[in-house]
Amino acid sequence: MKAKEFVWLILLIFFGTVISLHYSGRFNFLELSFDEFFKGEPFTFKEVKIIEPPLSRWLVILNPQGEVIVNRGDTDKIEIYWEKTIWAENEDKARRKAEKITLFTNKADSADTIKVESTEKEKINYQSNLRITVPLSLAVKVDNSHGLVSLKGLKEAVVNNTHGPIKVSQLSGNLFIKSRHGDITLEQLGGKTEIFCEHGQLAIFKAQGEVKIEARHGNLDMEEIASGVEIKAKHLTIRGRKIKGPSFISSSYEPIDLKEIGEANIENSYGLIRIQEAQGNLIIKNRYASVDIVFLEGNLSISGKNSRVRGESIKGEKININASYDNVELKGFYSETSISLRHGNCIVEPISLKSGFNFDGHYASLRLLWPEGETPTTEIKVRNGKILWHLEEPVNQFESDGETVLRAFIDGKINPLVSIKNSYGQIIVETLGKKQKSIFP
Numbered sequence: 001m002k003a004k005e006f007v008w009l010i011l012l013i014f015f016g017t018v019i020s021l022h023y024s025g026r027f028n029f030l031e032l033s034f035d036e037f038f039k040g041e042p043f044t045f046k047e048v049k050i051i052e053p054p055l056s057r058w059l060v061i062l063n064p065q066g067e068v069i070v071n072r073g074d075t076d077k078i079e080i081y082w083e084k085t086i087w088a089e090n091e092d093k094a095r096r097k098a099e100k101i102t103l104f105t106n107k108a109d110s111a112d113t114i115k116v117e118s119t120e121k122e123k124i125n126y127q128s129n130l131r132i133t134v135p136l137s138l139a140v141k142v143d144n145s146h147g148l149v150s151l152k153g154l155k156e157a158v159v160n161n162t163h164g165p166i167k168v169s170q171l172s173g174n175l176f177i178k179s180r181h182g183d184i185t186l187e188q189l190g191g192k193t194e195i196f197c198e199h200g201q202l203a204i205f206k207a208q209g210e211v212k213i214e215a216r217h218g219n220l221d222m223e224e225i226a227s228g229v230e231i232k233a234k235h236l237t238i239r240g241r242k243i244k245g246p247s248f249i250s251s252s253y254e255p256i257d258l259k260e261i262g263e264a265n266i267e268n269s270y271g272l273i274r275i276q277e278a279q280g281n282l283i284i285k286n287r288y289a290s291v292d293i294v295f296l297e298g299n300l301s302i303s304g305k306n307s308r309v310r311g312e313s314i315k316g317e318k319i320n321i322n323a324s325y326d327n328v329e330l331k332g333f334y335s336e337t338s339i340s341l342r343h344g345n346c347i348v349e350p351i352s353l354k355s356g357f358n359f360d361g362h363y364a365s366l367r368l369l370w371p372e373g374e375t376p377t378t379e380i381k382v383r384n385g386k387i388l389w390h391l392e393e394p395v396n397q398f399e400s401d402g403e404t405v406l407r408a409f410i411d412g413k414i415n416p417l418v419s420i421k422n423s424y425g426q427i428i429v430e431t432l433g434k435k436q437k438s439i440f441p
Contacts, residue, residue: 040125043094044085051078051105051112058111058139059132065146066116066128072153072170073133080105080114081131086124097124111141139173156191165200174209245280255289263298281316290326299335317355341366349432353418361422368420369432376417380406383423390430 053076061068073079082103088094101124106113116128127147134140139156142149147164151157156173159166165183168175174191177184181199189207195215202220204211212230213220222229222240229243233251238258240247245262255272258264263280266273273284274292281299284291290308293300299316302309304323311319314333321328324342334352341364349369350357353376359366370391380387382404389395395408407416420427 040087040089041094042085042087043091043098044083045095045098047080047082047084047103049080049082049103049105051080051107051114053077055135055138056107056109056112057137058141059134060111060113060115061130061132061140061142061144062113062115062117063128063130063142063144063147064116065126066130066144067147067149067164068130068132068142068144069148069150070130070132070134070140070142070152070154072136075133076135078112078114078135078138079133082116083129083131084116085127085129087126097126100124101126101128355417357418357420359420359422361420361425363424364422365425365427366420366422367428367430370429372431375409377410377415378406378408378418378420379416380420380427380429381422382420382425382427385422385424386426388426388428388430390428 055078059078061070080103084098084101086094086097088097101116101118104115104117114130114132118124134154136153137155140151140154141158143160145162145164148167149159149161149164150167151159151171153170156175157168157171158176159168160178161182162180163182165185166177166179167185168189169187171188172190175186175189175193177195177197179197179200183201184195184197185203186193186207187205189209192209193204193207193211195202195213197215197218199217201218202213202215204222204225206224208226210227211225213233215233215236217235219237220231220239223242225240225243228245229247229249231238231249231251235253236251237254238249238251238256240258241260243258243261245264247261247264247266249256249264249266251271252269253271255274256266256268257274259276261275261278264275264278265283267285268289269287270289272289272292273286275282275294275296277295279297282293282296282301284302286307287305288307290310291302291304293311293314295313297315299318300311300314301320302323304326306325307323308326309321309323309328311329311333312331314335316335319333319335319337321338322340323344325344327344328339328341328346331349333350334355336355337350338358339346340360343363345365346359346361347367350371352371353374375393383402387397387404387406389406393408395406396410397404397406399405
């Protein structure tokens with residue numbers, strides 16, 4: 001390789017990496033300042049301010065870059081502890097620059113305001129950290145960037161933090177959060193919660209009100225959500241436990257793993273859906289990834305394209321499964337069940353067939369493990385395939401219009417509880433062997 005070609009290769013790799021990091025949210029070259037490499041030494045200056053009562057219902061905090069920490073205190077006023085760190089060649093230059101960065105406070109009927117701003121157009125490298133103590137009755141709105149926002153023990157809050165983590169706990173009222181890059185941790189929330197997040201890890205614990213989330217690129221952990229959940233996401237791994245619901249979740253490319261949940265409507269693409277211990281009806285849609293349901297008390301509806309479907313211990317009135325290009329496995333159910341399968345294999349092990357069982361297959365096969373002692377009226381129709389009947393009950397089998405038809409347990413009029421139709425595949429009906437406890441692992 002020639003030297004010129006080698007240089008072009010290095011540049012291509014470098015710019016490709018920068019663009020990849022930019023779109024992943026880990027680096028934003030549009031906001032890069034080369035002054036950051038020549039900051040000098042840090043010098044810190046402190047101020048204390050008090051906003052006396054009477055206070056407005058809202059406190060607005062505007063901090064261009066740094067940390068904002070607001071805690072509830074046993075006080076009737078707003079106490080502000082401000083640290084500004086200036087990077088400069090020496091302390092004299094730092095002090096002159098610090099005088100150009102001011103903390104303004106303003107009182108109004110609509111809101112009290114705390115604002116940090118520079119009075120000069122000169123570019124100053126600094127960080128502004130605010131520690132604020134407020135009364136319980138106060139609602140807080142924070143607009144910040146490039147630093148932590150932490151709120152504890154407040155009544156209500158609105159947070160906009162473009163770059164940096166957000167922590168909120170012990171909030172009695174509603175919460176609204178908008179974030180571009182940064183982790184979000186929420187705990188003990190009393191009201192409605194709305195989150196708009198582009199890149200970051202989300203964690204929500206013990207929320208009493210409804211939770212609404214729009215997010216991309218990250219992980220979401222939820223636990224003890226006492227009301228409904230609405231999630232619209234892409235590239236977001238979702239894990240949840242003890243969610244009362246109802247839950248409405250739409251995501252893609254990452255798994256959804258839920259346990260101990262209520263009613264839910266879930267849609268995913270290219271990502272696993274796994275649900276354990278659900279009480280309430282489930283509506284599931286997935287493409288190009290598996291669906292796994294274990295221990296459900298409620299109705300189940302699954303639509304899967306190129307999706308393996310597995311269900312175990314389903315207790316509800318109805319089960320509807322529409323799947324293609326993968327296998328369906330169903331065990332431990334007694335509901336009225338309907339399965340439509342294209343290009344796949346199906347194995348079912350029902351507790352009972354008395355509520356009815358319907359199977360419609362195309363380029364599919366079915367293995368039905370028959371419940372011992374049951375005699376539901378049965379009709380099986382197969383075109384271009386086989387029927388393997390391994391029960392002792394005698395059957396009536398014949399050919400009709402190019403189909404093989406098998407009828408069993410027929411008494412009088414034909415109105416089968418078990419109806420099976422298939423083409424280009426085989427149907428196997430047998431009892432579960434004594435030595436084989438289950439067809440499932």
